[in-house]
Amino acid sequence: MAAAYFDSGRTDSASFELFVRALPEERNFLVAAGLEPLLDAVEQWRFDEEDIAFLRSLGQFSDGFLGHLATLRFSGEMRAVPEGEIVFAGEPIVEITGPRIEAQLLETLALNVIGTHTTQASKAARVGIAAQGRAFVDFSARRDHGRDAAMSAARAAMIAGASATSLVAAGRALDVALSGTMAHAFVMSFDDERDAFRTFARAFPGDAVLLIDTWDTIEGAHHAVAVANELRSDGVSIDGVRLDSGDLAVLSRKVRAILDGGGLRDVRIFVSGDLDERAVAALIGEGAPIDGFGVGTRMGTSEDAPSLGVVYKLVADARGPKLKLSEGKATLPGRKQIWRNEDYDVLGLDAEHSEGRPLIEPVLASGRRLAAPVPITRLRDRCSDAIAALPSRLRSLDPADPSYDVRVSGELSALVDDLLAVHKVG
C-alpha cells in the first residue's frame, strides 16, 4: 500500500487515529498504556539494508520506492492520551500525523503496541479493584505471548497498581519491584520439605515466602512453623507462606490458624493459581485471611478479552476531515480532543473549546519525543488517581449501568452530517 502511495505521488500529510470501537463486555473503562514504548519504537523506526534487500527480492517494488524506504524516518507528529489515564470506546488514544506513507507504515506497530499494553493494563486494573488495597503481584511471564508480552504485562500491571512482578528482566528494564518465587520443583529436590524450607529461608533471610502445598498444605504449614521457630535463634525469619492449589478460602483459614498458633502472627499468607479478578473478589468476599495474590496467566493474557478492537483510521488529510462508512464500522472524521468532566466526556474537534480537562496532548514533533519518559511510579499514581475519580459504578467488576457518558460535540456531529451529505450527493 505504501508502494502504491509512493508510486502515485501521494506523499501529502495525513492524520490517523487509534481507538477502540467498543469495550469488551467486562470492561467499564480502559487504562491507556503503551505510549512510552511506542514513542521509543517510532523514534527508532527504520528499514535496514537487509529489510530493503528482502523487499527487493520480492520483485514487486520500484527502485524509487525502495530508495525512499532506505532513508525513511518518521518526520511527523503524535498526540496522545497520557499513559495511565482512563479512556472509553471511540476516544482517540493516539493520533499520528505525518507524510501519508510514514503514518500508514506505522499502523501495525502502533496498533500492536498500544493494543497490547492497553489490553493488559485494563485487565490488571480490574484485579486491582478486586484486591481492595491488598497486594497483587504479576506472575504472568511464563504464559504471556512471548517475551515482549511478558515485559508489557509486567509494566502494565505495575501501572495498574501491582506491587511487584516475578519477571526479573522487567525489574531490570523498568526499575520496578521484584517478587521472587519458589517452585514446587525446589521443594521436590529435597526428601524432607523442612530441609527445603530451611535452605530457602537461610538464602533469603526475612524475605522468604515458603511454598507449602507441594505434598500437603496443612502438613506444609506445620513444617513452616517448625522451621521458622527453629531458625529464630539464628536471627532468620520468614516473610510468608504461599498456597498454590486446593480451596484457597478454606486452606488459608486453616493455615492462618496454624501460623497464629505457632506464634507466627506476622507471617503473611500469599495465594496463587489460576487467579483473576473474579477469583480474588470471591476470596476476599469469603473473608479469607489472605495478604497478597500472585496473579498470572489470566491477567497477562487478559483471558476474557485477549484483544481490544483497536483500529487505526484516517481522520483527516490535506484536503480536510475524512469519513468512512463501512457497515458497522463507520469512523468519526477530523482531529479530535477529549474533554473530561466529573461524570462525562466530550469528544469533539481539536479546534473547538469545551468544558472539562483536555486529555490529548502533543507527545512527539518532527519525529522526536517532546519529553523524557515518565517513570512507572508516576504512571501508577496517575492511573490510581484516574480510577479513583471515576463515577463509582464504573469501579465494579460487573458492567456499569449506565455505561460512562461520552458525548459527541455539536461541531463534530455537524461535521459528520456535512460529510454524509457530500457523500450522498457525490
Add this chain to the structure above:
Amino acid sequence: MAAAYFDSGRTDSASFELFVRALPEERNFLVAAGLEPLLDAVEQWRFDEEDIAFLRSLGQFSDGFLGHLATLRFSGEMRAVPEGEIVFAGEPIVEITGPRIEAQLLETLALNVIGTHTTQASKAARVGIAAQGRAFVDFSARRDHGRDAAMSAARAAMIAGASATSLVAAGRALDVALSGTMAHAFVMSFDDERDAFRTFARAFPGDAVLLIDTWDTIEGAHHAVAVANELRSDGVSIDGVRLDSGDLAVLSRKVRAILDGGGLRDVRIFVSGDLDERAVAALIGEGAPIDGFGVGTRMGTSEDAPSLGVVYKLVADARGPKLKLSEGKATLPGRKQIWRNEDYDVLGLDAEHSEGRPLIEPVLASGRRLAAPVPITRLRDRCSDAIAALPSRLRSLDPADPSYDVRVSGELSALVDDLLAVHKVG
C-alpha cells in the same frame, strides 16, 4: 530459587517436563510448536554483565552465585515432540535435563515459547479444518501481544496450514509467503474509489486485491469491474476483491454475481473482519462463494483460549523419579516416551518398550542442537499429515466424544503406586 540451589550445593542433574494438564474446551488436540525458537533461545541463553550488575544491585545474592551465573550456559540435553506433531493433555512436549540450576532457570523461557507457539498453532489448525482446503491468511500482527507474538502467530499459522501472512517481517525471517493488503485509508486517500483501485491495480499488476467496502460494497464491486475492464487493454488484471464488513455471506453472493456479470469470473473473493474458525465454517456452510479468508485477531490471540495451562515439572533427579501431589495438580513421575498408535497413545517410561511410533526424540545434547532447523514447509507437511491421521471425530470444531485415548502404561502406573506408598509411609 536458583540462588538457594547454588548456595546449598544442589547442583546435581534433574529432568523437567513441559506439558499441558488439560485441553481447553474447544481443543480436541494440540499442535506442538515453538521448538526451533526454543532451541535457538537455549543455545543463546546467558546472563550478560548488565544482568549480573542488576542482580548484584538487589543485594540478595552471594558473589559465588553471581559468578556462577556469569559463566552459565545450558550444558544439558533436551528431548521433544517434533514441531507440527499432534499432542494431547498430559503428554510431554519438551523434556529438559541438566544441572538443576540450569534446567530450573529455563522454566519461564520454555513455558513462554512453547506455550505461545503451541497455543497459536493449535488455534490456527482449527481455522484450517474449518476452511476445508480454501485459503486462509494470517492477518493477526496488528493485535497480537507484541512483536514476538506477531512473529510466532505468523509462524504457527504457516505450520498449521495458512497460505501466507500479512506480516512482512515474518516473510523475511521465516521465508514464508506474504500477502499484501490494502487498507480503507488507502481508498479514503482518493476522492473517487475508482482512482484508488486504478492506482493499486497498476502498482501490483495481476496481484492486486481491491478492498471494496470502504463506502458501499455493492458500489465497490461495480467500481472494481469497471476498473478491471478499463485496465485490461493495458494488460493489467486484478487478482481479487476483499470484503471486510457487513453480512459476508449475503454480500459475497451479490459481489460474485456482479463480478461474473462483468466478465470477471476468475477474480477471487476474499473476506476478513473478526473471523475465527466458527465464522469461517458458517460462511462455507452457507455456501458463500468465498475463495479465501483473512483471519486475524481471534486466531493470533487464540481468543477462546488465549493460553494453555502449560506447566514445567520436575519428574526425575539423581535420586530417581519424582512425584508431586498438590491437590488437583499431581504430576506423573519419570522420564517418558509417547507411543502413537492408530487411535490411541501410550504414555510410558522412556526405558519401556511399547507398540506404536515413538514421538519424543533427542533434539539437543551438551547444550547444542543435534540437527539444523527444519524449514517451515516441512513442518507444515508434518502437521498436515498428523491432522489427517487423527481419528475423524477429532477433526471437528466441536468437542470430540470420546476425546482421544491416552493410556498410561503399566510400568508408569506401577511407579506412581510405588511412590505414593513411599510418601504415605514417609
